[in-house]
Amino acid sequence: MAVLSPELRGEAERIKARYPAGRERSAMLPLLYLVQSVEGRVTRDGLREVADVLGLKTAEVEAVASFYSMLRLRPTGAHVVSVCTNLACALRGAKEVYAAAHDAIGSHAEEMTEDGLLTLHEEECLGACDAAPVVQVDFANHDRVTPERMRELIEALRRGEVSEPSAGRAPRDFKEASWILAGLGDGA
Amino acid sequence: MDPRRAGGRGVTTDRIITRNWGNPDVFHVDGYVANGGYAGLKKALAMAPEDVIELVKGSGLRGRGGAGFPTGVKWSFVPQDTGKPTYVVCNFDESEPGTFNNRELVDREPHQLLEGLAIAAYAVRCHNAYIYVRGEFLHQGTIVRRAVEEAYDRGFLGKGICGSDFDLDVVPHRGAGAYICGEETGLLNSLEGFRGQPRQRPPFPAVEGLYASPTVINNVETLCNVPHILENGADWFRGFGTAKSPGTKVFSVSGKVERPGNYEVPMGTPFRVLLEEHAGGVLGGKALKAWTPGGSSTPMLTAEHLDVGLDFESLQAAGSLLGTGAAIVLDETDCVVEAARRLLAFYAHESCGKCTPCREGTWWAVRVLSRIEEGLGRPEDLPIMNDLGRNILFRAFCPLADGAVSPITSTLTYFREEYEAHVREGRCPFTGSGPGRRIEEVAS
Ligand SMILES: Cc1cc2nc3c(=O)[nH]c(=O)nc-3n(C[C@H](O)[C@H](O)[C@H](O)COP(=O)(O)O)c2cc1C
Ligand code: FES
Numbered sequence: 001m002a003v004l005s006p007e008l009r010g011e012a013e014r015i016k017a018r019y020p021a022g023r024e025r026s027a028m029l030p031l032l033y034l035v036q037s038v039e040g041r042v043t044r045d046g047l048r049e050v051a052d053v054l055g056l057k058t059a060e061v062e063a064v065a066s067f068y069s070m071l072r073l074r075p076t077g078a079h080v081v082s083v084c085t086n087l088a089c090a091l092r093g094a095k096e097v098y099a100a101a102h103d104a105i106g107s108h109a110e111e112m113t114e115d116g117l118l119t120l121h122e123e124e125c126l127g128a129c130d131a132a133p134v135v136q137v138d139f140a141n142h143d144r145v146t147p148e149r150m151r152e153l154i155e156a157l158r159r160g161e162v163s164e165p166s167a168g169r170a171p172r173d174f175k176e177a178s179w180i181l182a183g184l185g186d187g188a
Numbered sequence: 189m190d191p192r193r194a195g196g197r198g199v200t201t202d203r204i205i206t207r208n209w210g211n212p213d214v215f216h217v218d219g220y221v222a223n224g225g226y227a228g229l230k231k232a233l234a235m236a237p238e239d240v241i242e243l244v245k246g247s248g249l250r251g252r253g254g255a256g257f258p259t260g261v262k263w264s265f266v267p268q269d270t271g272k273p274t275y276v277v278c279n280f281d282e283s284e285p286g287t288f289n290n291r292e293l294v295d296r297e298p299h300q301l302l303e304g305l306a307i308a309a310y311a312v313r314c315h316n317a318y319i320y321v322r323g324e325f326l327h328q329g330t331i332v333r334r335a336v337e338e339a340y341d342r343g344f345l346g347k348g349i350c351g352s353d354f355d356l357d358v359v360p361h362r363g364a365g366a367y368i369c370g371e372e373t374g375l376l377n378s379l380e381g382f383r384g385q386p387r388q389r390p391p392f393p394a395v396e397g398l399y400a401s402p403t404v405i406n407n408v409e410t411l412c413n414v415p416h417i418l419e420n421g422a423d424w425f426r427g428f429g430t431a432k433s434p435g436t437k438v439f440s441v442s443g444k445v446e447r448p449g450n451y452e453v454p455m456g457t458p459f460r461v462l463l464e465e466h467a468g469g470v471l472g473g474k475a476l477k478a479w480t481p482g483g484s485s486t487p488m489l490t491a492e493h494l495d496v497g498l499d500f501e502s503l504q505a506a507g508s509l510l511g512t513g514a515a516i517v518l519d520e521t522d523c524v525v526e527a528a529r530r531l532l533a534f535y536a537h538e539s540c541g542k543c544t545p546c547r548e549g550t551w552w553a554v555r556v557l558s559r560i561e562e563g564l565g566r567p568e569d570l571p572i573m574n575d576l577g578r579n580i581l582f583r584a585f586c587p588l589a590d591g592a593v594s595p596i597t598s599t600l601t602y603f604r605e606e607y608e609a610h611v612r613e614g615r616c617p618f619t620g621s622g623p624g625r626r627i628e629e630v631a632s
Contacts, residue, residue: 018359020273020316023399028381029364054381067383067540068364070323082324086285087484087530088442088516124367124534125285125484126324129442129516130449139326167295168327180326181362187330 003035003046004053012053015182025054028064032071033182037175041076069121070139070181075112077119078173079157081105082136083150085122088129093146097133098122100147104154118157119174131166138177140165140188204428204436205412206452209296217338220299226344228415232307233352240311244414246422248434253279253370253407254482254511256433256500259414263404265394266312272401276309276317277379280332280408281363281370283322284483285534286514289438289450290408294328297412298335299344302358304411306345307418309356312404316357320375323363332360367538371586372405374540385540386586409438429455433499437510441467443517444474455499459489462498462515474519478602482511484531485591487598488524508598523618524603525610528595529557535592546589549580553596560607563615563622570607573600 004012012031019026031053035046042065044058051058065071072080083098101120102109109120128134131143137153143166145153156163162170169188171177179185213219220226232240245260266274278301282290294301301319309317319336321329336358339345347355361379368374369384376398378384397403413435417425426434433455439462442448446468453462459479463469470476476491481498486509489496496506503510518527536550553576556569573596581593600607606617615622 018361020399023380025381026361026379029362029378032364033362064381064383068323068366070363070365085530086534087527088286088448090527090530091443091516091518091522123324124537125283125287127282127288127291127322129286129288129440129514132442132448136324136326139324141327165327168330171326177326180330181323181364183333183360183362187333188326 003038003043003049008034008038009053011184016053018183025056028054028061029068029071030182032061032065033178034184036071037178037182037184040078040173040175041072041074072119075116076174077112077117078175079117079138079162080119080121080174080177081154081157082121082123082126082139084124084126084128084132084134086125088125089132089134092132094133096147097135097145097150100150101135101154104151118154137162137165138171138174139181140168140170140177142166202428202436202454203452204416205293205300205409206296206438206450209292214297214299217299217335217342217344220297221342224419225299225415226303226350228418229303229306229310229344230350231418232310233350233354237311237313240307240418243422244311244417247417247425248422248432249410249413249417249425250433250500251407252409252413252437252513254284254485256510259406259410262394262406263308263312265392266402266404267395268313270402273316274312274314275398275401275403276305276312276314277375277398277403277405278305278317278319278408278411279370279372279375279405280319280325280328281322281375282325282408283367283370284485284512284514285531286440286442286480286483286516287512288440288442289513291325291328292450293408293412293438294331298331299339300412300415301332301408302335302339302344304414305358306349306356307414308404308406308411310354312402314404315355316359318379318398319358319360320369320379321360321362322370323365329360329362336360366540367534368540368586368588371588374586375405376403383540385542386588430497430499430501432501433510437498437513439498440512440514441517442515443479444471444519444522445469445517446471453498456497456502458495458497459515460494463494463517467515467517470517470519472519474521476517477520477522478518478524478527478599480511480514480516481508483514484516484534485509485587485594486511487594488602489598490602521618523561523616524599524606525557525561526616526619528599529554529561531595532557532592535588539588539592543585543589545580546584546586546592549576549584549589550592552576553592560610561616561621563610563613563624565607565611567611569611570600570604573607
């Protein structure tokens with residue numbers, strides 16, 4: 001089955017049109033986000049369709065997609081929890097926050113929980129060190145997170161609730177975050 | 189008269205680009221305009237593009253993205269006779285560990301950036317500009333997108349800007365999680381839809397950048413300064429800072445301080461003032477141990493350097509660099525070996541894999557630093573770290589790897605005793621982790 005509905009194919013064409021004629025390859029990242037917003041990760045079919053939209057080989061698209069950490073080629077939870085453990089956050093207790101997330105999420109935390117709900121990601125500096133330790137849930141920031149707050153955030157996700165982030169609006173899930181990253185929707 | 193009193197937008201302050209941070213109204217275009225915004229752009233549009241370049245050259249503004257290249261000079265390198273379009277790309281990839289000033293500049297006053305971008309575009313006769321927004325900045329990407337829409341609605345972008353015959357389209361473009369895409373040629377590859385690996389220079393982007401066309405790449409903070417220079421003049425700008433580093437710098441202060449945050453101070457301000465007066469001193473009144481002046485890629489300094497001026501030339505003389513102006517502060521209870529290990533893990537993770545010294549060197553450095561931190565280090569590990577540093581520095585394809593060497597060599601220089609203690613005691617003296625010396629003796 002096609003990843004992109006006819007409607008989304010139209011969206012893909014509009015994304016291409018952001019770039020100068022003959023330079024449509026620049027739409028690579030937004031198009032990969034677009035297919036990721038449908039499937040919750042970038043699948044083989046997704047790669048193929050982006051290749052088709054851009055007139056490239058699937059391998060050429062895969063070579064790009066595999067370079068970027070926000071494009072997920074492997075099974076990914078409905079929510080991605082990213083914990084920054086870089087230096088400024090580490091100095092403010094990020095290791096404990098990461099350990100709390102790991103414990104709360106359980107085995108296969110860095111891959112995907114068995115119920116398909118969560119993926120844990122150890123993150124590099126998120127450019128928000130004034131609010132260390134920083135956690136993102138589907139790329140929405142949570143500032144000054146304690147191990148206890150970390151457990152609460154995860155419990156909320158398990159109950160089907162997305163907690164209010166420290167700024168902006170929380171995307172519903174990783175798919176919606178990908179949709180916003182494609183430059184679509186109302187943003188967050 | 190104090191040159192700063194001539195400051196536009198009616199405020200007397202030592203701050204230029206953060207002076208409106210107390211005023212939430214400037215977030216939207218109406219409030220920004222009501223506060224005097226877009227006056228710099230209007231002034232530029234009444235000038236010849238060459239004169240705008242001359243003015244920015246005269247101000248001595250230097251790039252705030254790390255390298256400190258004079259902005260007006262960069263613009264003047266753009267050839268106008270190639271028959272190709274000229275592009276301007278704003279680098280909002282901000283990923284240097286410890287750095288978060290670009291983020292807050294956009295969070296609070298996104299039109300200041302758009303105004304600077306429009307002036308830069310006018311100066312180099314560009315009609316298509318891009319803003320490369322770091323992917324993880326989901327919220328800021330949306331702020332940029334909405335601000336661009338507002339600016340189009342009010343005629344500050346698009347066709348016939350402010351009634352002139354200057355047209356400019358601005359396209360926000362989101363990255364996807366790769367530190368190397370902040371490096372300007374990696375950024376260009378990424379924006380063209382390729383892996384974000386750096387390109388050979390020369391040709392420099394000014395001559396062959398985006399789509400092999402003349403391209404200016406500037407950091408967010410750099411561009412935010414431009415409207416104020418247009419409005420108030422080069423001499424006014426030179427009234428701030430030092431002769432070689434005019435203007436102010438927004439310093440990001442994080443780690444073990446009472447008040448982490450962004451603080452704009454004139455270039456040349458001693459670190460002591462930033463730390464004690466602005467950031468409230470070391471957290472809990474502890475003693476300062478080490479600090480990075482310009483993010484993780486700049487050599488750490490120590491308490492001996494409290495009075496070093498924060499500007500390009502003073503920091504270089506002190507053996508470090510201004511970098512992105514990001515002070516990560518460590519106190520007396522923090523382990524520098526662990527700090528170096530964590531930073532090297534970052535570089536190993538973010539090495540794009542293109543060249544061997546960086547890809548392999550950072551990987552080895554993490555292994556050696558980890559075993560020292562875990563109490564399994566050997567006396568020969570210290571010379572190995574020195575060797576690694578020497579073999580990476582200036583031998584890699586791009587400066588990412590040079591940045592990786594900074595935490596190694598600076599901690600070895602200033603805290604050699606701490607490394608030796610790890611090896612001697614067979615454990616980390618701060619966390620106590622490691623088997624300890626006795627166990628090692630029994631084993632050997
Ligand atoms: C590994 C690496 C990462 C970089 N990341 C950034 C960045 O995130 N933002 C930035 O403005 N410059 C970054 N730079 C510097 C850019 O290559 C470039 O010098 C800068 O964007 C030019 O703008 P400026 O002259 O206004 O400073 C980076 C450089 C290197 C080597
Ligand atoms: S180190 Fe965590 S946000 Fe910068």
